Amino acid sequence: MSERRSGEGQPDKTLALLWRNHSQPTAGDNPTDARRRGAGRRPSLTVDDVVRAGIRLADEQGLAAASMGGLAKELGVGTMTLYTYVPAKELLLDLMVDQVLGERELPGPGEPRPDDWRAQVEIYSEQTRAMFQRHLWMSQVSAIRPPVGPGMLAAREYLLSALLGAGLSPRDTNTAALAVTTYIDSAASNEAESRLVERTTGQTNDAWWYERNDLWETYFDVDQHPAMTTIWNAKGYHSNTREAVADSYRYGLDRLLDGIQAMLDPGPGQDVRADPVQGVAD
Amino acid sequence: MSERRSGEGQPDKTLALLWRNHSQPTAGDNPTDARRRGAGRRPSLTVDDVVRAGIRLADEQGLAAASMGGLAKELGVGTMTLYTYVPAKELLLDLMVDQVLGERELPGPGEPRPDDWRAQVEIYSEQTRAMFQRHLWMSQVSAIRPPVGPGMLAAREYLLSALLGAGLSPRDTNTAALAVTTYIDSAASNEAESRLVERTTGQTNDAWWYERNDLWETYFDVDQHPAMTTIWNAKGYHSNTREAVADSYRYGLDRLLDGIQAMLDPGPGQDVRADPVQGVAD
C-alpha cells in the first residue's frame, strides 16, 4: 500500500555514499573507497563513474534515458551490475543531484565575496539558474527531502551566510533563506522545465500558444475576463514567452529583496506601514 | 526519439474537452455533449464521470493509482473503454487539473471582493494553498503548459484584476502576476508535496531528519558551515519542519507584496534606492 521508496530505510548507507569524497579522518576505513585491499574480484567501475554517466546521459537524452538499463548499456556492463555500486535507482538520483548542486561556484567561508548582501544573493540566483540550464532534467526531480550531501549543504550555507551578514536575526535568516530559495529554485526550475518541454516536444512555447488560437475565437468570453482583455488591448503581454518568464523572474526577485531590505533599514522617518493581512489563515 | 506526449497534436479536440461544459451558443452542435441523438450504442459513462473518478482515486490513493487500468476497474469497465471518452491519459490529466484549478472560490468580475489589493492576493494565496492540500497529487503535475481551460483562465483573470486594480500598468501587471503566481503556486505545491511524501512513506519530515543524525556527528564540518552553526547555536532553527515551511511562506509572500507596494507608493521623502545588481545575466 504505502509504496516506500527503495533507497529509504538505510540512511547510513545513503550518507556514506553522498559524502564518499569527503572522508573524515576519524572514520578510519571508508568502505566506499574505489580501491581496497583484500580478497574478491576487482570492481570495473567506481561510484563516480556511474554518477557521471548518469548525469551525462540525462543531460543529453533526458532523465528517462538515465534508466538502469540504459545506463548499464552506456557503461558496457549488465544492468544488475550497477546494483553493486548503488543500492537503488532512487539513491543514484540523489547522488546525481548532489553532484550537480555542488557544481555551483559559490564562495565558501573565508573566500572573497561582494560586500553587498544583495549582490551575494544575486550570485546564488545566477549560479542556480545556470545550473538548471546546464541540467534541464533537474527540473523534473523533486526538491522535497533533497540529498543531504556536501553540495546541498554548501549552497544552503552560502545563502544563510549572505542573509546573516545582511543583519537579519538568526531566526529570520532561516525563515528568509527558505523563502528566497523557494522563489529562486522554483523559478529557475520552471524556466528549465519550460525549455525542456520545448526540446522534447520539438515545439516552441510560442508555437504551442499559436496552436491554441481557437481558444480566443471560439471559447474565450470577454465579459468574464475583463482584466485579461484590458491587458491585451494595451499590448501588455509579451510577444515572446521566454522574455516574459525572464522579466517576471527579475521583477519578483527584485521585489522580494526590496521587501527584505525594508525590514533591515530603520527607514528615515518612514510611516509605520499597516499590518499585512494575517487573518485568512485556516 | 522525441517522445511526444500523446495528447498533443490535437489542440482542437483538447480545447473542446476542456470547455465541454461551457458550450458557446454559436458553436451549434457540441459533439461532446453527454446525450446525443442519432444512431449508435449508448455510452455508459460521461467524460465528467471519468474525470471525477480520476480525481477521487488520485486524492485517496495517489496519482499512480489513477492509471488507466485502475481507473477502469474503479468504474467497472474495460481499460480500453476509457479511450472512447478521452483520447489519451495525458489529456485526462489535463481535464483533472483544470477541474481542480477551477474549484478555487475566487470572486469573478462584478462579484464583491475586498477593496485592498493585498487582501485580494491573500484570497488567491489561501484558496490555492487549500486546493493543493485537498489534492496533494497536484504537486506532482507539471505547471508548464497547463491546461488552457476555464478553471485555469478564471484564476489567472482574478490575479490580474487584483494587480491591475492596485494601480500597476498593464505591462507591469502581467509581469508581477507571473512573479506572484510563481511564488504562491510553487510554495503551495512544495507544501503539499511535503505532506504527500509524509503520507506515502509513512514517515514524518522530522523523523526523516532524525534518521540522519549521523550527518552532524560524522560528516558535518563546522569550519565549512559557520552560518549554519551560528544559527544552530542561537536556536534559530524551527523545531518543527511544517512550522518552518509555513513561517517562510508567510514571510516571503509578505516581503514580495511589500516590494510591489513600494513600487506603487510615491514614498514620503524616501531615499532613492540604489539600483539592484543587474549585470550578472548571461
Added chain:
DNA sequence: TCGAATTCCCGTAGGGTATACGAGAATTCA
C-alpha cells in the same frame, strides 16, 4: 421489419520500467 450505419466496448499484444534471486567468474589469502 430488416439490413446498414454508427457508436461504444474491450481482449490481446508489444514495448517500456525497477529490482529480487541466484549461479558463475575473478581475485586474494591461508
Added chain:
DNA sequence: TGAATTCTCGTATACCCTACGGGAATTCGA
C-alpha cells in the same frame, strides 16, 4: 591449492500506456 570474498549479470515478475481490430448495441432508412 582450496576457501573465502566480491563483483558480474541472465532471468523472471509485476507494473505502465495504447494500437489494433472484432464484437455488441442502438437507431435510421426503406
